[in-house]
Amino acid sequence: MRITTLLPVALLLSACSITNPADERAQGLSRLGEQLFSDPRLSADGITSCASCHDPLRAFTDGRKISVGAFGRPSTRNAPSLLDLEDMESFFWDGRLDDLHETLLQPFTAPNELANPSIDHVVQVVKDIPSYRRDFQKVLNGRSLDERALTDAIAAYLENLDRGTNRYELAQEGGSALSAEEKRGLALFEGKAQCAACHTPGTTALTDNQFHHAGIGFERASGRIKSLVERIDDAQRSRSQLGNLILEDEEVAELGRFVTTRKAADIGGFRTPALRNVANTAPYMHDGSVPTLEEAVDRELYYRGIASGRPIALTVDEQRQLLAFLHSLSLE
Ligand code: HEC
Ligand code: HEC
Numbered sequence: 001m002r003i004t005t006l007l008p009v010a011l012l013l014s015a016c017s018i019t020n021p022a023d024e025r026a027q028g029l030s031r032l033g034e035q036l037f038s039d040p041r042l043s044a045d046g047i048t049s050c051a052s053c054h055d056p057l058r059a060f061t062d063g064r065k066i067s068v069g070a071f072g073r074p075s076t077r078n079a080p081s082l083l084d085l086e087d088m089e090s091f092f093w094d095g096r097l098d099d100l101h102e103t104l105l106q107p108f109t110a111p112n113e114l115a116n117p118s119i120d121h122v123v124q125v126v127k128d129i130p131s132y133r134r135d136f137q138k139v140l141n142g143r144s145l146d147e148r149a150l151t152d153a154i155a156a157y158l159e160n161l162d163r164g165t166n167r168y169e170l171a172q173e174g175g176s177a178l179s180a181e182e183k184r185g186l187a188l189f190e191g192k193a194q195c196a197a198c199h200t201p202g203t204t205a206l207t208d209n210q211f212h213h214a215g216i217g218f219e220r221a222s223g224r225i226k227s228l229v230e231r232i233d234d235a236q237r238s239r240s241q242l243g244n245l246i247l248e249d250e251e252v253a254e255l256g257r258f259v260t261t262r263k264a265a266d267i268g269g270f271r272t273p274a275l276r277n278v279a280n281t282a283p284y285m286h287d288g289s290v291p292t293l294e295e296a297v298d299r300e301l302y303y304r305g306i307a308s309g310r311p312i313a314l315t316v317d318e319q320r321q322l323l324a325f326l327h328s329l330s331l332e
């Protein structure tokens with residue numbers, strides 16, 4: 001009796017949950033992206049994946065100073081979080097690419113990341129796995145399973161990640177999500193400590209998307225620019241080879257933005273990183289050379305003050321408040 005009266009309701013509910021085919025394909029693509037992202041079969045050593053260096057449980061970073069790829073090969077850079085891609089105007093610490101799909105292809109063949117011989121090889125590996133072949137067929141709507149399909153899937157996954165809302169964002173919407181101490185820290189961040197000059201408030205990631213020097217790692221490259229430029233020229237013939245060189249050659253990596261612009265003023269310049277989730281992304285800076293958030297703040301206060309010609313002196317209490325504010329940018 002009960003069952004018969006409930007039946008129409010159940011039918012109605014299931015009818016409502018039927019989404020249109022295009023939405024279903026988009027969701028299927030994003031699910032495929034999630035699988036590819038953590039699939040070690042797409043690496044040359046069979047045990048490394050994107051998630052090895054971009055761990056979803058660590059705000060898509062790896063907790064290492066510099067990343068270690070297939071066959072234990074160390075790279076030259078610290079893995080950035082991938083939770084803020086939609087706020088980025090260019091990709092990688094030196095902004096050498098501005099196309100997301102091109103960016104997503106590079107790790108597959110970088111010798112210090114997934115180390116595959118070619119992207120065609122990766123596409124073939126995916127095609128040879130029956131479940132991928134079947135599931136891609138369902139979502140591609142007649143398109144072929146090629147490199148674009150792979151990056152479409154990964155991009156769909158990364159663009160649809162649930163980024164959550166941190167307390168700073170909640171506070172911006174009104175309300176009292178920040179404690180008194182954190183509010184004082186925010187005032188310092190925007191005022192006396194001058195952080196907001198580059199870590200732009202109002203944008204969720206707190207970055208101006210520009211490139212600045214921090215005096216980090218730079219001493220390693222200075223004085224050797226000419227020979228380094230020759231190495232870059234050799235690699236520049238192919239963009240992926242330039243990326244590979246940067247991840248293999250510490251000295252070239254330290255040239256930062258210069259590699260792309262060739263302007264002397266850009267030597268050692270790096271993109272202002274996102275500060276969202278910053279308490280969860282240690283160690284810090286492009287080379288992971290700063291182990292804790294406290295030290296990163298100390299360093300920023302010191303160098304940014306020197307660089308702008310206006311040294312910043314905060315009291316111990318103020319430093320604590322600034323740090324408290326930075327902690328409010330992470331999801332608990
Ligand atoms: C060995 C570790 C490692 C692996 C494996 C790896 N990455 Fe990364 N990833 C990094 C590092 C390090 C950087 C920064 C490189 C640079 O700035 O030159 C980076 C940068 C990126 C960026 C640019 C982020 C930004 O803010 O500009 C994206 C996107 C990305 N990786 C996606 C992926 C995807 C997708 C995969 C798998 C196909 C992958 N990565 C595999 C370490 C890794
Ligand atoms: C002139 C621009 C500029 C100013 C001002 C500035 N920053 Fe930065 N910040 C950067 C850049 C660029 C980096 C990356 C440097 C690198 O890796 O070489 C960075 C890195 C950081 C990092 C490390 C983040 C990570 O994921 O590695 C923290 C934390 C940070 N800044 C906090 C602050 C604070 C706090 C202030 C104010 C005291 C401040 N910054 C002022 C540009 C700036």
